[in-house]
Amino acid sequence: MNKNTTILVLDGETRAALAVVRSLGRAGLKVIVASEYPQSLSGTSRFCYNAAVYPSPFDNIQQFVETVSDLIIKENVGVLIPITDATACATLKYQSKLSNLSIIPMVSFETYWKASDKISLMKTAAQLNIPFPSTTFIDPTSRQSIEDHLSTLSFPIIVKPRASILYSNNKMKKTGVRFASNKEELIQILSNDESFTVPYMLQEVIAGDGIGIFAFCNKGEILSEFSHKRIREKPPYGGVSVVCESIQPDPIALESSKKLLKELNWSGVAMVEFKRDSKKNNTPMLMEINARFWGSLQLAIDAGVNFPLYLYNLSQKADIPKINTFKPARSRWLLGDLDHLIIRLKSPMNHPRYPQSLKNKLHAIIIFFMEFLKGSKIEELRYNDVKPFWYAIKQWIKSGLH
Known part of the structure; x- marks a missing residue:
């Protein structure tokens, strides 16, 4: 089979991956499904030609990329499609390496x-x-303190990390949007979540x-x-x-x-x-x-x-x-x-x-x-x-x- 008609779909445990696998499988393409779990939702589909496992990118980005690279070579994959922010971030961060092996149709x-x-x-x-919600940008790394803004904030308020995935030292961390009803809740959230030790946002509800x-x-x-x-x-x-x-x-x-x-x-x-x-x-x-x-x-x-x-x-x-x-x-x-x-x-x-x-x-x-x-x-x-x-x-x- 032509290399470019073999597709590797990551994050096989997700509903979006299942939709991709079914769509491309119905189009007559050979679809390989990979996941960090031994069994996955998409891996059970009749349109899945073969299934594989990779280590979680949250634990070790480089090891994840190496495993995906080996899988691309083994299965003669022509197109690589990450589904979640975690695998997209990891594959694009190592895009120069992976693009030599397979096409990644992303920016x-x-x-x-x-x-x-x-x-x-x-x-x-x-x-x-x-238009976007009224937003206060906070940068803890520049000695900017939340105390400088408390008097101007209206509650309740949404506390947003800068991204859904933060990465450092070859690892990733999943973040989440938080809801603070008052100043005390806000200070507690900021004190207990390391996602807010780097720049973040406060937005109106x-x-x-x-x-x-x-x-x-x-x-x-x-x-x-x-x-x-x-x-x-x-x-x-x-x-x-x-x-x-x-x-x-x-x-x-x-x-x-x-x-x-x-x-x-x-x-x-x-x-x-x-x-x-x-x-x-x-x-x-x-x-x-x-x-x-x-x-x-x-x-x-x-x-x-x-x-x-x-x-x-x-x-x-x-x-x-x-x-x-x-x-x-x-x-x-x-x-x-x-x-x-x-x-x-x-x-x-x-x-x-x-x-x-x-x-x-x-x-x-x-x-x-x-x-x-x-x-x-x-x-x-x-x-x-x-x-x-x-x-x-x-x-x-x-x-x-x-």
């Missing part, structure tokens, strides 16, 4: 980091007059709906675009989509995305996230860029926007037409939706982050079961590829027993 590490670093992104947005602009680009031009509406999320007050449906992109968010991706000269896929600010006429406020595939990727494919295949075609320098239309689709991550239900049933009625619409527990039960009547496609389940669905159920049950 340079410098461009990737400029998009993933939220501090850099907000400063770029300011230059382009793109934006209470409106989330907007995602999903894009496929070549040299800064968006060739395909997609958007969805989040129906339910995990956790319920804001997180990953568990039920979503395709919608036309918000024109203001789309225009802002075009400006950003053009400024970055972006090639490949990206998700640009916004939230509507109810205090400012529902203006879409920039939140972040996910510089890789996203969890709800299968919805876009179901709607006719085949982002994984477009990315493969880009790697082969094939002609890629502009596609900005798609069909209606609704997707449900069933086990994520079940988690949403369980969290709501276990949460106190006066949960501080729940709007009134999330406090009715009977309503939570009703909408969970009514979803089966709304034509949603269950994300992991495809009747010609059922093993990933059963694997996901088995893993969900196991996780609940610990």
Whole structure:
């Protein structure tokens, strides 16, 4: 088989990887799945030709890269596709080494980091007059103290690390966004989390709906675009989509995305996230860029926007037409939706982050079961590829027993 028709997809344990594997497998390409776990969701798919294991990039980036390099040579891989921020960051950091062995259809590490670093992104947005939440930038490394800003802050407030992945000394650390209700909580968060020993941001809370602009680009031009509406999320007050449906992109968010991706000269896929600010006429406020595939990727494919295949075609320098239309689709991550239900049933009625619409527990039960009547496609389940669905159920049950 031609080297360029053999694809190595990393992060096989993720839902996005499964969507990529199915898409490329259906296109007749030979897909190898790799994961840091001996078994993975995507590795059970009938479209997986072979499965492999690599060491976690969180423990040792260089060892991870060496293992992936050996796998590329062994399997004669032509195209390497990382799925998560961790593997994207690691492979792009060693892009000069890996690119000699295989095509990585992504931007340079410098461009990737400029998009993933939220501090850099907000400063770029300011230059382009793109709205974003009121933000205070804090740099602990320059003797800048949080005490200098406490008197000017309004609570509650969002505490954001500069990126979802921080790396140093050949290791990575996953970070998380935190929520502080008052000054005491803020100081406690900053004192107990080493993610905030390097520059970070404090942002106002934006209470409106989330907007995602999903894009496929070549040299800064968006060739395909997609958007969805989040129906339910995990956790319920804001997180990953568990039920979503395709919608036309918000024109203001789309225009802002075009400006950003053009400024970055972006090639490949990206998700640009916004939230509507109810205090400012529902203006879409920039939140972040996910510089890789996203969890709800299968919805876009179901709607006719085949982002994984477009990315493969880009790697082969094939002609890629502009596609900005798609069909209606609704997707449900069933086990994520079940988690949403369980969290709501276990949460106190006066949960501080729940709007009134999330406090009715009977309503939570009703909408969970009514979803089966709304034509949603269950994300992991495809009747010609059922093993990933059963694997996901088995893993969900196991996780609940610990």
